[in-house]
Amino acid sequence: MSTTQSSSESVILQQYYRDLISGSHILHYHNVVDAFGHLSVRHPFKPEIFIMSRNAAPGVISSPNDLVEYNIEDARAVDPNAAAGFAERCIHSECYKRYPDVHSVIHSHSEAVVPYTISGVSLRACYHMAGFLGTSVPVWDFADAQQPDDISDLLVRNTHLGSSLAATFGTSDSKDGSPQHVVALMRGHGLTVLAAGIQDCVMRAIYTQKNAAIQTTALSMRAADSSATAPIKYLSQKEVADTTSWIKTSAHRPWGLWLREVEACGLYANSA
Numbered sequence: 001m002s003t004t005q006s007s008s009e010s011v012i013l014q015q016y017y018r019d020l021i022s023g024s025h026i027l028h029y030h031n032v033v034d035a036f037g038h039l040s041v042r043h044p045f046k047p048e049i050f051i052m053s054r055n056a057a058p059g060v061i062s063s064p065n066d067l068v069e070y071n072i073e074d075a076r077a078v079d080p081n082a083a084a085g086f087a088e089r090c091i092h093s094e095c096y097k098r099y100p101d102v103h104s105v106i107h108s109h110s111e112a113v114v115p116y117t118i119s120g121v122s123l124r125a126c127y128h129m130a131g132f133l134g135t136s137v138p139v140w141d142f143a144d145a146q147q148p149d150d151i152s153d154l155l156v157r158n159t160h161l162g163s164s165l166a167a168t169f170g171t172s173d174s175k176d177g178s179p180q181h182v183v184a185l186m187r188g189h190g191l192t193v194l195a196a197g198i199q200d201c202v203m204r205a206i207y208t209q210k211n212a213a214i215q216t217t218a219l220s221m222r223a224a225d226s227s228a229t230a231p232i233k234y235l236s237q238k239e240v241a242d243t244t245s246w247i248k249t250s251a252h253r254p255w256g257l258w259l260r261e262v263e264a265c266g267l268y269a270n271s272a
């Protein structure tokens with residue numbers, strides 16, 4: 001590897017660090033994560049490694065020193081002396097392992113979304129900003145994957161639970177390495193979101209939460225009005241496809257706004 005390449009890779013890696021930290025702040029600013037939840041990214045030059053923060057609230061991480069490299073194979077830190085990591089990092093490792101095209105993962109306990117993990121009401125695309133949700137979002141149940149040695153705290157603490165969750169996304173028929181779904185719900189717990197990059201992943205997580213709030217409002221309005229007879233009009237299969245294509249070209253706009261929001265907020269610092 002030439003010095004020039006090495007320098008160029010260093011610049012790219014530094015931007016990944018910066019986006020990972022800012023993305024974590026954005027998710028906190030928008031209440032997708034609180035003290036819990038996490039964002040990760042696949043290493044841009046070592047596809048067998050992913051990067052996520054040490055065990056800390058996403059709103060308070062502030063420098064590359066807060067970030068840790070993990071092996072996708074077993075979710076162990078590359079550096080055995082690294083700071084303690086999140087208990088649920090197997091969510092991330094197993095999703096990267098199963099889907100080569102996935103380069104960013106978010107896990108959240110969004111309170112707007114959790115009701116759809118326990119109620120039997122299917123979360124589905126309600127408006128054009130969330131077509132990526134499709135006509136139904138799969139729900140993974142910890143109890144279905146639990147083995148006798150697993151603690152019943154619903155946390156994804158090992159590779160077999162992570163692998164089971166990752167399988168819930170399904171495999172796309174159209175392209176090798178792509179998941180069929182990009183969001184999966186976790187019963188009594190939260191959700192996991194997949195994307196090809198940090199910006200898209202953050203956007204999907206935020207608009208999944210907004211979509212859940214819209215759907216809950218629509219369902220509540222229906223329940224309160226006995227004269228309403230027509231079914232709720234969710235997005236059709238064709239609308240899902242077309243809005244998903246459109247939003248792929250628009251991720252930069254909300255990212256730019258959300259970045260300014262967290263940069264203007266004194267709570268957050270990013271030295272990467």
Ligand SMILES: [Zn+2]
Binds near residue numbers: 037088108109155190
């Ligand atoms: Zn969790």
